Structures are given as structure tokens and as C-alpha cells.
Amino acid sequence: MDSSKLLLSHKHGIVLACFALVTTLVLATTQCATSNRIQRNEELRIQNTLTEILPPQIYDLPLQQNAVEFLDLTANKNRTCYIATLDGRFSGVVITATAADGYSGDIEMLVGIMADGTVSGVRVTKHSETPGLGDAIELQRSDWIKGFDGKNLTTPVESRWTVKKQQGEFDQFTGATITPRAVVKEVKNTLLFFESVKPQLLNYE
Amino acid sequence: MNETVSSLGNTGSAQANHWKKLLGDGLWHNNPATVQLLGLCPLLAVSNTTINGLSLGIATAFTVLLSNILVSATKRFLVPEIRIPTYVIIISGIVTIVGLLMNAFAHDMYLRLGIFIPLIITNCAILARAEAFASRNPVFESAIDGIATGAGFAAVLIALGAIRELIGHGTLLADAHLLFGTSPLPPLIDLGEHYRGLLIAILPPGAFVLFGLLLVLKNLCTQEKDRQ
Secondary structure, eight states, rough: OOOHHHHHHHHHHHHHHHHHHHHHHHHHHHHHHHHHHHHHHHHHHHHHHHHHHHGGGOOOOOGGGGGHHHHHHHHTEEEEEEEEOOOEEEEEEEEEEOOOSSSSEEEEEEEEEESSOEEEEEEEEEEOOOOOGGGGGGGTTTTGGGGTTTTOSSSSSSSGHHHHHHHHBBBTTBBHHHHHHHHHHHHHHHHHHHHHHHHHHHOOO | GGGGGGOOSSSSGOOOOOOOHHHIIIIIIIIIISSOOHHHHHHHHHHHHHHHHHHHHHHHHHHHHHHHHHHTTTTOOOOOHHHHHHHHHHHHHHHHHHHHHHHHHHHHHHHHHHHGGGGGGHHHHHHHHHHGGGSOOOOOHHHHHHHHHHHHHHHHHHHHHHHHHHHHEESSSSTTHHHHHHOOOSSEEETTTTTTOOOGSSSSHHHHHHHHHHHHHHHHHHHHHHHO
16 A cells, blocks of 8 residues: 555544544533433333332332342242332332243233232333234233232132133233233232242341 | 535435425425335334324434534535445434433333334435435535425325324324323324224234335326326
8 A cells, every 4th residue: 555545544534533523522412411311211210100000108218229139939030129118117019020921022010019919010011012912911002901900819819810711810802812821920920929039028128 | 526426316306406396305206215215114113103103203304404414514524435434423423312312301202112213323315315415515405405305204104104003093193292291182083992903004014015005196196297
């Protein structure tokens, strides 16, 4: 390569670097200006879901402050538990749950459970089920997810913790059985997990 | 030097400097979606409801406007050999900023559009405008061209979104609050609970079929005009 060509390619590099530098500066500024608001948005979203599924009157400390990871031995993965306490005593918990056997991809959920083992609410936080069929698990689309409220491991009995098509307690959707079945199964698993970590939760300070 | 850069999808109409013609080109005669058939991936993926289409339309229009202005304003620093990487830096910078702003000020919408916001970068309609128009025209004209192209792309997104939502969900303009941040509003049209919806319309195959029909309609209109 002769020297004039080398010089030219140096010049190109410098021009490109200048563009990259200016862009980086602008990006960094925007990031700084928006990061607080974005963080607040995300906290607010989690908080809104948490208050929806666990009655706010049963705890006096923000749930996010009491987030603890517990190992689920059956599934061999960690679950986050947002622990609710009232006057220093354990009063309920919101547990993260993931149903892996949905129709397409993981269905991520939050399950609210009262200290006595009763479900206080379930919400799907992320899924990619078929729009118009499987997405009825979203509260925005139907009230189906509210059918878990007040249920526990004995009502209905364990064999009825599935969809009606399999002689269970819970409705399936027209044209979609796999999605609701996966959600029901995972809520049940979460209740079983709750029973297994209950001693630790009761001692939680 | 900029006049000598190789032309990529450059047509006679794109060189026109009259702004009315520019608007007409972007919106109709040289519409990025229905004539140039560019940026179809986000177009087909996100147009399942009117509001989704409108939101991505606004984000894309804003990106192409800014990218045209910036490319045109910096065109005397542009070196032909490295112009494409430079465009990519400019466009990806803008898209990242748009994403951050949406995340901060329209959080629910940001979550719904998901991966398609960063993917605006790969919308070749934007790169094509930078290369074919903004890099060889004054800032003002490039801005007009950016508005026209963006509006043209957004119009197709909204039209397709409206058709798919109406057929698939039986509603029109549902969930407008996700974009405008107001309290939930009822949809403009609601065919009611008894309308089960034609599911295919909101699934990807329906997007292809309905977009094809939209193209047929557009081409019929153009043919009719030519004949007159």
C-alpha cells in the first residue's frame, strides 16, 4: 500500500471515529436523562402487579424490599419470593413461576399466596401464546386468571388441579387446552413449592 | 463528490425538489412499503392492531426524519468509501434514543412493541432514504422527504393494523391508552362479545394475505389513474 492510500484510510478511520464519538456522547446523555424514569416505570409495574395479587392491607413493608431467592428442588431452579410481613410476622408471599410446557415458549407468572396457603391472585407477566386463543390467560383479555383466587391444595383436591377436559376444576379455552393446562399445573407446583419453603418463610425476619 | 456515489434504488422522482412532489412520492407514488416493498418485516409483524401500527409508525417516521436531517447536514464530512457505516451509526444512534424515550414516556407501549423498536435500525427504507436522497440534497428537502417517507410507511402500518384488528378482534383503535397515557378508552368500533374474530387475520399468514390484497388495491388505483 503506498503512503497516500495509507493516509486516506487513516483519514477515513478518523471520520468514522468522530461520528461514533458524537453519537456515543448523545446516547450517554439520553441514557442519563431517562434512566431514573425508566427504573421508576419498571418498579411501578412490578409494584402494581404485586398489589393486585396480594391485598395491600396484609403487609406494612414494601414487598420489593423483601425479595429472597429460594431453590425449588423439584424444578432445580431459583424462584424469587416477595415476602409480605405485618408487624414483623409473615403474612403472605408472591412467588415467581415459569410454566415451560405452554404452546409456545415459557409463560412467566407471579403467584400470590396468603400465609394459610390460599392463592390470593395470579398474573401472567410474560408469554408468547397464540393471540386470540392462548392469550386469554392475560387479565386484559379475560377473567380466567381470576379463577385461581381462593383456591388451595385441598380445594379442589389434587387430582382436580387441571382443566375440565381432564376431569379437572378449571375451564379450558375454545381451541386451546395446552396453555391453560400449563398455567394450572404451574400454579399447583408453586403451591407445592410454597409448602416446602413455608418453614423458612415463617422464620423470615 | 457526493453526486458520484453509486445510486441505490434512486429514481427520477426522488431527485425532485418540489416539496409537494416529495410528499406525494413518499405517501403514494414511491411509498416505501407498497411501492418499494421495503421494511416489510416490522410492517407485517407489528400491524396486528391499529395502535401497535400507529406506535411503530410514529417511531419509524421520527427515525427517518432525524436520520435524513442528520445525514444531509453532515454530508460534506461523509466519505464515499465509509458512508454506509456512517449511516448505520447515525440511524442506530437515533433508534436507541427513540427506544430510551419510549421506555421512559410510553412504557406499556414499549413493552408491547418489544424487539421491533431496536429492529427499526434494520428497516432498509431508512437506509435507502439516507443513501438515495439525504446524502445528495439540502437539509430542508431531506426533512420534507423524511416526513413524507415516514408518513407513507406509518399510513400503511395503520391501514393494515386497522384491517387486521377489525377482522381479527372485531374492534378498532382498542387500547389507545397504551400510547397516549390516558385512562382506558373504549374502542372506536366494537363488534361486541358475540363476534368471535377471524383469528387468521392477526396471525402472520393473515398479515401476508391482507398486505397482498392491499397491494392489489393500490396497484388497481394506480392503473386506473394511468389509464385516464
